[in-house]
Amino acid sequence: SQPLHRDQIEAVVSAAVQKQPVVDMHTHLYSPAFGTPVPNAAGPVDPTGLLLWGLDELVTYHYLIAEVFRVVPATVLPYDTFFKMSKVEQADHIWKHLFVERSPISEACRGVLTTLHKLGLDVSDRKLDSARKWFKEQKPGDYIDKVMELANVESITMTNPVFDDGERERWLRGIKPDPRFQAVLRIDPLLLDWPAAAKKMASWGYGVSEEVGGRTIEEARRFLRDWIDKQNAIYLALSLPPSWRYPADPADAAARAGQAILEQVILPVCAERGLAFAMMIGSRRAANPALRDAGDMVGTSDVDSVTALAARFPGNRFFVTMLARENQHALAVAARKFGNLMVFGCWWFVNNPSLITEITKMRVELLGTSFIPQHSDARVLDQLLYKWDHSRKLIAGVLAEKYRDAVDAGWKLTTADIERDVALYLKGNFRNFL
Ligand code: RAT
Numbered sequence: 001s002q003p004l005h006r007d008q009i010e011a012v013v014s015a016a017v018q019k020q021p022v023v024d025m026h027t028h029l030y031s032p033a034f035g036t037p038v039p040n041a042a043g044p045v046d047p048t049g050l051l052l053w054g055l056d057e058l059v060t061y062h063y064l065i066a067e068v069f070r071v072v073p074a075t076v077l078p079y080d081t082f083f084k085m086s087k088v089e090q091a092d093h094i095w096k097h098l099f100v101e102r103s104p105i106s107e108a109c110r111g112v113l114t115t116l117h118k119l120g121l122d123v124s125d126r127k128l129d130s131a132r133k134w135f136k137e138q139k140p141g142d143y144i145d146k147v148m149e150l151a152n153v154e155s156i157t158m159t160n161p162v163f164d165d166g167e168r169e170r171w172l173r174g175i176k177p178d179p180r181f182q183a184v185l186r187i188d189p190l191l192l193d194w195p196a197a198a199k200k201m202a203s204w205g206y207g208v209s210e211e212v213g214g215r216t217i218e219e220a221r222r223f224l225r226d227w228i229d230k231q232n233a234i235y236l237a238l239s240l241p242p243s244w245r246y247p248a249d250p251a252d253a254a255a256r257a258g259q260a261i262l263e264q265v266i267l268p269v270c271a272e273r274g275l276a277f278a279m280m281i282g283s284r285r286a287a288n289p290a291l292r293d294a295g296d297m298v299g300t301s302d303v304d305s306v307t308a309l310a311a312r313f314p315g316n317r318f319f320v321t322m323l324a325r326e327n328q329h330a331l332a333v334a335a336r337k338f339g340n341l342m343v344f345g346c347w348w349f350v351n352n353p354s355l356i357t358e359i360t361k362m363r364v365e366l367l368g369t370s371f372i373p374q375h376s377d378a379r380v381l382d383q384l385l386y387k388w389d390h391s392r393k394l395i396a397g398v399l400a401e402k403y404r405d406a407v408d409a410g411w412k413l414t415t416a417d418i419e420r421d422v423a424l425y426l427k428g429n430f431r432n433f434l
């Protein structure tokens with residue numbers, strides 16, 4: 001194929017990024033088999049169902065709950081009063097205060113607009129009624145096809161917290177997810193609160209005790225193997241607070257137990273099964289517990305702990321993302337030193353346009369094509385539409401600039417080259433690292 005002229009690059013990159021189906025490596029989405037609490041045309045809803053989708057879920061996303069409490073503070077509407085309201089009432093409250101009485105220009109507000117726009121729904125009258133009616137007429141099964149096609153997402157990676165009862169029971173009942181949805185065994189309490197995890201595991205028939213050693217290690221490994229098999233998990237994952245250190249502070253008994261579980265249970269089982277381990281580092285949970293999911297904070301974490309782990313366990317592979325902007329540069333440099341470290345995504349509070357551009361540019365400069373630029377973290381199915389739309393445009397913008405620089409230096413670049421690289425970014429780097 002013909003080498004591209006520098007003026008053609010932007011259009012070619014943008015087309016390639018739009019056209020490339022995404023494998024989304026981290027979401028909180030589920031296939032319909034997990035039940036949905038959203039009223040719809042397919043019949044009865046399951047209030048404990050895990051698949052969130054539709055207008056009221058979009059508008060009550062926890063990012064928007066945090067934002068509405070800034071303009072209607074808890075002194076005016078107490079947290080409990082808000083959370084006791086129905087989904088529809090909560091959505092109406094958020095819509096009124098963040099979309100009608102002021103302009104929806106935050107990234108989370110804009111996300112709702114992009115999503116509705118992509119679905120062809122018009123809310124320019126600033127009313128939700130007709131959109132709400134449209135969503136009620138959808139059937140989740142068909143709707144998933146529509147969203148995945150419109151978002152051009154080919155595979156959705158779930159987050160499956162095994163210590164969560166609603167989730168666990170569904171797997172025990174023998175649920176089989178739609179093959180487009182892949183499971184990830186999420187195990188936060190195992191490392192962060194071993195005594196509580198051990199108590200639960202013991203009640204489920206595993207011979208573990210608070211003391212990490214001998215039989216406890218064997219039984220905890222058996223627990224992980226059983227759940228990897230039950231979920232057919234493609235990797236294991238957890239999130240960690242900014243205070244997490246490896247090696248742990250010897251004076252901190254809880255952290256020492258976590259380290260023992262990591263070194264003697266989690267990583268050996270990952271290695272034995274050939275599975276990667278994902279660490280999402282930097283979320284300080286419940287800075288404002290009354291805000292529930294919306295109450296978590298960001299904190300600067302310790303990249304040296306990540307490099308120490310990657311060095312100590314060369315036979316394991318680690319996916320790592322960090323929440324603080326301040327950590328992004330050192331993390332990208334760390335990935336230059338360790339091939340078993342795969343940097344991924346612009347997570348949560350750095351999943352904003354200005355920061356996605358900054359972080360992606362820096363990662364290309366330090367890591368070339370060898371990282372995973374983004375995951376959606378969607379909690380509501382429809383969010384795939386906006387998260388990927390916004391990210392695709394930003395990633396394409398960064399890549400176009402970098403390709404132009406190469407062409408300016410005399411490199412002959414073809415459309416096929418660009419398509420190959422884009423396939424790595426949106427799919428191949430993740431799949432190959434698995
Ligand atoms: O982005 C989010 O919605 C967060 O609440 C978390 O789910 C975070 O992404 C996580 O996976 O811990």
Ligand code: ZN
Pocket residue numbers: 026027028159377
């Ligand atoms: Zn997440």
